[in-house]
Amino acid sequence: MIDGIDKAMNFQANALILRAQRQQVLASNIANADTPGYQAADIDFAAALERATAAAPGTGAGPARTAPTHLAPISAAIVEPRPASATGALDGNSVDMDAERVHFADNALRYEAALRFLNGKIRTLLSAIQG
Amino acid sequence: MSLAKIFSISGSALQAQAKRLNAVASNLANADTVAAPGQEPYRARQVLFRTEPVQGGVAGAPGVAVSEVIEDSAPPRRVYDPKHPHADAEGYVSMSNVNVVEEMVNMISASRSYQNNVEVLNTAKNLLAKTLNLGS
Numbered sequence: 001m002i003d004g005i006d007k008a009m010n011f012q013a014n015a016l017i018l019r020a021q022r023q024q025v026l027a028s029n030i031a032n033a034d035t036p037g038y039q040a041a042d043i044d045f046a047a048a049l050e051r052a053t054a055a056a057p058g059t060g061a062g063p064a065r066t067a068p069t070h071l072a073p074i075s076a077a078i079v080e081p082r083p084a085s086a087t088g089a090l091d092g093n094s095v096d097m098d099a100e101r102v103h104f105a106d107n108a109l110r111y112e113a114a115l116r117f118l119n120g121k122i123r124t125l126l127s128a129i130q131g
Numbered sequence: 132m133s134l135a136k137i138f139s140i141s142g143s144a145l146q147a148q149a150k151r152l153n154a155v156a157s158n159l160a161n162a163d164t165v166a167a168p169g170q171e172p173y174r175a176r177q178v179l180f181r182t183e184p185v186q187g188g189v190a191g192a193p194g195v196a197v198s199e200v201i202e203d204s205a206p207p208r209r210v211y212d213p214k215h216p217h218a219d220a221e222g223y224v225s226m227s228n229v230n231v232v233e234e235m236v237n238m239i240s241a242s243r244s245y246q247n248n249v250e251v252l253n254t255a256k257n258l259l260a261k262t263l264n265l266g267s
Contacts, residue, residue: 016262017133020133020134020258021133021189023133023134023137023255023258024133024134024136024137024140024188024189024192025189025191025192027137027140027141027192027251027255028140028185028191028192028193028194030141030144030247030248030251031140031141031143031144031194031195031248031251032144032180032182032193032194032195033244033247034147034148034151034180034195034240034241034244035180035181035182035195036179036180036181038182041191041192077189079189079190079191079192080191097247101247104251104254105254108254108258111258112258112261115258115261115262115265118265119265119266122265122266
């Protein structure tokens with residue numbers, strides 16, 4: 001029974017964690033907009049979510065390794081450099097601020113969407129429990 | 132908690148940009164500083180950035196740190212002003228090598244970057260506040 005509840009929320013929970021991680025990568029791109037030689041990075045969200053949900057329940061994007069003897073979780077989010085854009089900066093910085101701001105706003109909205117879906121799931125389960 | 136790490140990333144960027152603004156303020160204040168004969172005139176200070184990994188954050192999402200503050204190696208500005216008390220034997224005074232136009236551009240760029248990072252922080256804060264209300 002508990003497993004069923006976990007499964008019902010697993011997908012949106014994974015999506016939420018990955019959105020938060022992508023938000024972090026995008027924040028880093030914006031923070032490093034003036035750092036010489038910095039290459040903009042991103043997470044392929046669709047591929048990462050597929051990996052996270054394909055993994056056995058509980059080993060997705062969730063658990064943190066707090067001791068070196070713990071089993072390594074399946075790394076869901078792979079941060080890879082964004083395909084080179086034509087910013088033409090002489091200092092080797094490849095951050096396109098306009099594009100980053102768009103990605104950031106888009107990702108924030110999708111994070112809120114995942115949050116709302118998860119909230120809906122929780123409310124449905126609660127009303128089933130309480131009648 | 133990945134979103135909380137955004138505070139560290141954008142916070143480090145805010146600090147770095149503030150240091151850059153500080154250097155600009157110092158340079159502009161000393162744009163017309165004259166050195167006495169035999170003394171080294173003021174040299175424009177430039178702040179260098181580098182990436183710095185955030186502890187516990189996603190690998191590949193670093194913050195920013197100031198790696199060093201260098202002094203501009205351009206020669207000092209020499210102005211002919213024989214009446215000036217600091218003029219040398221030929222009647223020239225040595226002034227700082229600050230390029231005022233460059234510094235103004237630097238200032239605008241730093242303040243825009245600062246604003247960008249403040250907005251990133253605000254977004255992360257709002258998302259976290261909404262996450263705290265999850266399930267209620």
